[in-house]
Amino acid sequence: xxxxxxxxxxxxxxxxxxxxxxxxxxxxxxDADLVRLKALALLWTRGLPRSLxxxxxxxxxxxxxxxxxxxxxxxxxxxxxxxxxMRSICEDQWRRERLExxxxxxxxxxxxxxxxxxxxxxxxxxERVVSAAxxxxxxxxxxxxxxxxxxxIAGLADGLTAAEICRVYGMSEREYDTTRKRMRRALLRCGLxxxxx
Amino acid sequence: xxxxxxxxxxxxxxxxxxxxxVATTEQEVRLACGLDGHSVRETASEVREMIGTLTGDLxxxxxxxxxxSLIDMxxxx
Numbered sequence: 001x002x003x004x005x006x007x008x009x010x011x012x013x014x015x016x017x018x019x020x021x022x023x024x025x026x027x028x029x030x031d032a033d034l035v036r037l038k039a040l041a042l043l044w045t046r047g048l049p050r051s052l053x054x055x056x057x058x059x060x061x062x063x064x065x066x067x068x069x070x071x072x073x074x075x076x077x078x079x080x081x082x083x084x085x086m087r088s089i090c091e092d093q094w095r096r097e098r099l100e101x102x103x104x105x106x107x108x109x110x111x112x113x114x115x116x117x118x119x120x121x122x123x124x125x126x127e128r129v130v131s132a133a134x135x136x137x138x139x140x141x142x143x144x145x146x147x148x149x150x151x152x153i154a155g156l157a158d159g160l161t162a163a164e165i166c167r168v169y170g171m172s173e174r175e176y177d178t179t180r181k182r183m184r185r186a187l188l189r190c191g192l193x194x195x196x197x
Numbered sequence: 198x199x200x201x202x203x204x205x206x207x208x209x210x211x212x213x214x215x216x217x218x219v220a221t222t223e224q225e226v227r228l229a230c231g232l233d234g235h236s237v238r239e240t241a242s243e244v245r246e247m248i249g250t251l252t253g254d255l256x257x258x259x260x261x262x263x264x265x266s267l268i269d270m271x272x273x274x
Binding site for chain 1: 203204206207208209210211212213214215216217218219220221223225226227228229230237238240241243244245247248251252
């Protein structure tokens with residue numbers, strides 16, 4: 001089945017979808033969609049534990065979508081869906097890193113590997129904390145010349161809504177929207193040159 | 198003083214910035230990449246080629262290569 005409409009994030013499937021639907025949706029992406037897809041992959045590369053490239057994570061995301069290990073919910077734009085898959089890949093990679101570290105440290109057998117998985121997310125992972133702090137610094141650096149953007153970045157990192165950011169930092173709605181547009185352009189224009197940072 | 202949790206902050210930030218990228222209009226993409234559209238086409242071509250190795254041409258019963266985990270391959274090497 002397939003019933004697609006054009007949405008802000010590329011084609012949107014409105015009924016249950018299959019791997020074939022996903023392949024068709026990806027094939028139908030416009031040039032601009034593909035630029036956005038690369039920007040998303042570059043973005044999420046910042047969340048990975050190692051120096052994997054944007055093409056690695058995008059490749060993995062599409063592979064997971066096509067093999068059915070990740071379902072494409074109806075009504076979700078394909079780009080938003082793939083961004084979510086990439087987010088999931090980042091989490092999986094960190095979980096795996098942590099498990100491997102624990103296994104190496106304890107020299108345990110396969111049974112212990114399963115047990116370790118139960119506690120994988122329970123404590124802070126020092127390596128991940130350092131990596132995340134470095135990535136946050138890179139994002140801040142990207143917008144270092146734009147004080148308004150830095151306020152929005154700080155608010156987003158704290159999980160604030162747009163209204164809350166405006167209230168906390170004394171920004172007008174117009175100022176917020178204008179700044180967001182600058183941020184979008186920066187994210188796309190730099191292709192997040194930060195991939196090499 | 199509140200505790201700082203960089204992984205959580207980074208994930209929230211990447212999610213929010215990802216939503217911004219998804220919401221970007223075609224015009225904004227072209228403005229960001231240059232008005233001539235050259236870099237848009239170049240980038241699109243690069244991504245399309247990479248995707249093509251996974252999905253093959255539409256109508257093909259099988260992709261050109263199996264959609265296996267490239268990350269796992271990298272890690273194994």
